[in-house]
Amino acid sequence: xxxxxxxxxxxxxxxxxxxxxxxxxxxxxxxxxxxxxxxxxxxxxxxxxxxxxxxxxxxxxxxxxxxxxxxxxxxxxxxxxxxxxxxxxxxxxxxxxxxxxxxxxxxxxxxxxxxxxxxxxxxxxxxxxxxxxxxxxx
Ligand code: SF4
Ligand code: SF4
Ligand SMILES: [Zn+2]
Numbered sequence: 001x002x003x004x005x006x007x008x009x010x011x012x013x014x015x016x017x018x019x020x021x022x023x024x025x026x027x028x029x030x031x032x033x034x035x036x037x038x039x040x041x042x043x044x045x046x047x048x049x050x051x052x053x054x055x056x057x058x059x060x061x062x063x064x065x066x067x068x069x070x071x072x073x074x075x076x077x078x079x080x081x082x083x084x085x086x087x088x089x090x091x092x093x094x095x096x097x098x099x100x101x102x103x104x105x106x107x108x109x110x111x112x113x114x115x116x117x118x119x120x121x122x123x124x125x126x127x128x129x130x131x132x133x134x135x136x137x138x
Contacts (some may be wrong), residue, residue: 005122007110009103010036014065015051016074016094017083021114023126050075066095083123087125 007020011034019025019034030041033056046052051065060067065076071082072092080091098106114123121132128138 003063005078007107009107010034011108012036012064012094012098012103013052014054014057014060014063015079016064016098018089018094018110018125020110021089021123021125023124026122026124026131033119063097064095066099084124089125105125 007018011020011025012018013035015035017035019032019036022032024032024043024046025034032042032046033039035046035049043082051057052138054065054068056070057063057065058066065073076091084090094106097109114125115121116123116130116133116135116137118135119130119133121130123137124131129136
């Protein structure tokens with residue numbers, strides 16, 4: 001369990017997902033290293049992700065979708081809607097913040113936003129309770 005470690009830039013996916021708050025990254029078994037790294041423990045859906053494998057991503061210097069002429073494409077809007085509805089976050093908001101204020105400011109905000117108010121452990125967007133102390137978050 002990554003209890004309090006800082007979220008680093010390599011954990012931010014092209015779509016704006018912060019893999020550092022994904023349950024796949026935070027779990028103890030078959031831990032996924034995040035979108036930007038290759039691993040057998042990465043789930044098939046993320047290995048085959050249309051956004052990560054999109055040809056336009058390879059052309060961008062930042063490595064983020066916001067540089068793309070099609071931004072935000074239908075696929076990204078669908079993903080964003082699912083996360084806004086179910087997981088208390090927005091890929092598009094993340095990308096706007098990264099574009100306008102820079103990755104370092106974004107990472108600091110994410111560190112604070114996803115820390116348990118009770119025990120300061122890293123929270124997961126995919127769980128309503130703190131993974132460590134069980135405090136109710138959402
Ligand atoms: S499962 Fe997908 S979203 Fe989660 S850490 Fe791995 S690549 Fe990122
Ligand atoms: S916004 Fe552009 S780079 Fe990102 S997935 Fe859509 S088409 Fe690809
Ligand atoms: Zn806690």
